[in-house]
Amino acid sequence: MLDFIAIDFENANNARSSACSLGIAVIEKGVITDVKHWYIKPYPFEMGYYQQRVHKITLESLTLAPAFDELWPEVLPYLEGKTVLAHNAAYDLNLLRGLFEHYHLSIQALQYACTVDMARSTWPNEPKHSLGYLAYYNQLTFTHHRADDDARVCAQLALRMAELHEAADLDDLIYRTKVSKRNFDGTYATLKPQPRTRRNTPFIPNLHTAINHSHPFYGKSVVFTGDLSALGRTEAQQLVWQCGGIAAKNLSYATHYMVVGKQNAQLVGEELISSKMKKAEELLSRGFPLVILNEEEFLAML
Incomplete structure (x- = not known):
């Protein structure tokens, strides 16, 4: 049991x-x-x-x-x-x-x-x-x-x-x-001894099965910086995954979109420019096809 x-x-x-x-x-x-x-x-x-x-x-x-x-x-x-x-x-x-x-x-x-x-x-x-x-x-x-x-x-x-x-x-x-x-000390524990027969693993479907392959976020990497007013960060990331996109934590040359929310001066300074925004400027200057979205544009694309 x-x-x-x-x-x-x-x-x-x-x-x-x-x-x-x-x-x-x-x-x-x-x-x-x-x-x-x-x-x-x-x-x-x-x-x-x-x-x-x-x-x-x-x-x-x-x-x-x-x-x-x-x-x-x-x-x-x-x-x-x-x-x-x-x-x-x-x-x-x-x-x-x-x-x-x-x-x-x-x-x-x-x-x-x-x-x-x-x-x-x-x-x-x-x-x-x-x-x-x-x-x-x-x-x-x-x-x-x-x-x-x-x-x-x-x-x-x-x-x-x-x-x-x-x-x-x-x-x-x-x-x-x-x-x-x-x-508890981190050492390996032994499973309860019982007969274990080899059998075929039951078919377990993927969790998300109905994805719109024509959605603009499908297959695209999306990064968030700042706070969104309409959605929490986790909720926004889940919506990206639901569209078949990738909600990445950090910017890279493979990032397609960066969504910019309200910046917190305690975290990023009085200029309200986060480290991700600085990285985005660098990627854009090097010719990478990164698209910057505000919250309204992100919601419209969803």
Whole structure:
């Protein structure tokens, strides 16, 4: 049977002890039976600009939150002796190890695996395997970077992949997707011994099947800089992928379009010229066929 725990952390700054939010989804016999969420007082008690921009948690809202060592007796029963899944497990388990080191905590047994790696094996032809992208194309709605929502969607994706691979239990899913299960210290864990027969992998269709090949963004690389007023960055990128385009993070000679939103003076200076805009000027001066779009032009092309 499919029994596991899905987790997600949000952090306040770059320190490994700075978790400020934790979400846990409990899966028993293939069903999500409980979803929990806690705010955590981070250490050090600082909020990074980029972190807050992602998860929207303010430092002021965490003033009365418990530190992780105070919260640990409540969290421990959910994790001890369990197999944990996380989307980009290396990130979440690194935060958990950092909290353990800072607060001198311990756990007798915990194993984990990564749903990003599972997704890459399940849908190898997809252009990306982020939580937002996979949720969108599996028709899962959630508030991204709210820890309990992220944990729930991570669990739902694992259950979906288990269904597609016809996996009998979690270890069978790990086996079918050819990923590794690890112990809390990072060493490799052994899958539960059971007879495993070689069989043909079930046909698993690509996530996006209906693409308009004549769309102007089809096959084109699109980069964003600045904030869009009508769309969040993730939503805009998903729309590009939906059109068959490539939502790239950085400019290169292969970039076809750069969409320019409102610039933040704290990030780019009073001239409001981002590093991507400077790079774009360089590419244009060298004759590369880059097209600069404002938000209205981007939406019109969509």
